[in-house]
Amino acid sequence: MKILVCISNVPDTTTKIKFAEGNTSIDTTGIQWVINPWDELSLTRALELKDDATSGVKSVTVVHVGTASSEPTIRKALAIGADDAIRVNAESSDAWFVAAQIAEVAKKEQFDIIICGIESSDFNGSAVGGMISEFLGIPSVSAVSSLKIENGQPVMTREIDGGKEVVNVQAPFVAIVQKGIAKEPRIAAMRGIMMARTKPVKLMEPLAIEPLTQIIEFEKPTPRAACKYIDADNPAQLIDLLQNEAKVI
């Protein structure tokens, strides 16, 4: 079985977001780029499956749509343990564009399982995984918190409102994963970092596709009123304020 893990490149989660060019873009000066937290966990789970000889997983490939500037993110994924990588050489303009490119890669290379994170921490779109599956006409299972392969059959657990469902599906399929899929992201060891340098990164030119959406402006969240402090000796006053001022209890 071959697994494809989709990797997005995002600002470190503690980044203070600043805008540039009249609030039409993000100021990228000083930003540390990391693998999207969900994608790091997807990759970890894919590698765990490959480590388990009974799973039948033979290879883990990562795919990224981005320019040469995201090369370090790809090398990091290789250092963590991916066998090889594919980079589609284009600015990732919107979910539609990215999903169409990855679907094209998947058509050419034929994977059994495609794993995507539930969202990227920058665009918060939750769309790429589902779009890839529809472009390919294959099933998708979303909100997946566990992915196993039992006797050659993929078995997933997905979160539903107020519970969980165990779902079976035939490969090929797209798993859109969230919390629980792996406990801790795997970290690159020195050996992995050395090996990553020689692992293959295939470069592909993008299909000509028009994005369907475009961000024309950013704004900061509406500022909140300053905190009103209540004396620790009189917490009852908090209840009074919540009841009579905020009117939320």
Added chain:
Amino acid sequence: MSVLVYTENWEGKFKKLSFELVSYASGVAKMLNTTVTAVSIGKVEDNELKRLGNCGANKIINIINDQLITLDNQAYASVISDISKKENATVIIISNNNTGKAIAPRLSVRLKAGVGSGVSRLPLNINPFTVYKRTYSGNAFAHLVIKSDVKILTLAQNSFDLIETANNASIENLNVSVDGSLVKTSVKDVQKQSGKILLTDADIVVSGGRGMKSPDNWPPLVELATLLGAATACSRPVSDEGWRPHEEHTGQTGKIIAPNLYIAVGISGATQHLAGISSSKFIVAINSDKDAPIFQAAQYGIVGDAMKIIPKLVSAVKEIRK
């Protein structure tokens, strides 16, 4: 032209979020000078369906089909896209919950429709069609132009007020044929929590962090939550340690919630935690460190020892509930 809204049901019942969706759809339809069609899949009584009309649906399409009993993303997307074509829908509205996130992107490809995900306000403009959406995990909001003829919006929970007026919507029971070859998933087992207020539905949430020190200190916090009719939540280290169940973990890598009131007890307020709660209408911080970042996000704060403060809050709530 019309606005189509997909309203999920839970064992034949709708939730507040379903009514928010229809109210929102009705707001969008007014901007576009058109009508709202609500689509429901599964067995729902007419009385319950009619409630969608009271929030502004002009027409309700009710679909019952044995192949649609459990959620199969591909089959659901195919059914909803067929109906939206039939209804000539130019805007499709779905919740930004697990189900919405599962279906919206598939619909997008079927209809070549751009997606605005996690919108929390009515469109800013209809020409060009511009929506207001959360980005950078709540650290920024974007004005997103959707250029395609058909647009899909997923609405953030608890971001839009209900509009309820008596209205007689027509109900159409529709037989759809589902291409069996599209149903490729099967559900083997279902585990449901029962009797608990779900974190994603709750108007009030009481949440504990590492400052609670030990799982043994939770009972007063749970009592406070019960008295307030609140759900309980926690920060990531708390669920990682196994002090509380994983379903309670809120934040960037856990649940993203937007209750009316979020009470953070012994939570420092790391960016990744705030990413999951910053859309709450009111945030209360209880923390022994006056410099904890959570106070910058909070409207009400108490600096002090949670172990002493929580029991006093419990008594105060009991007092007003007498």
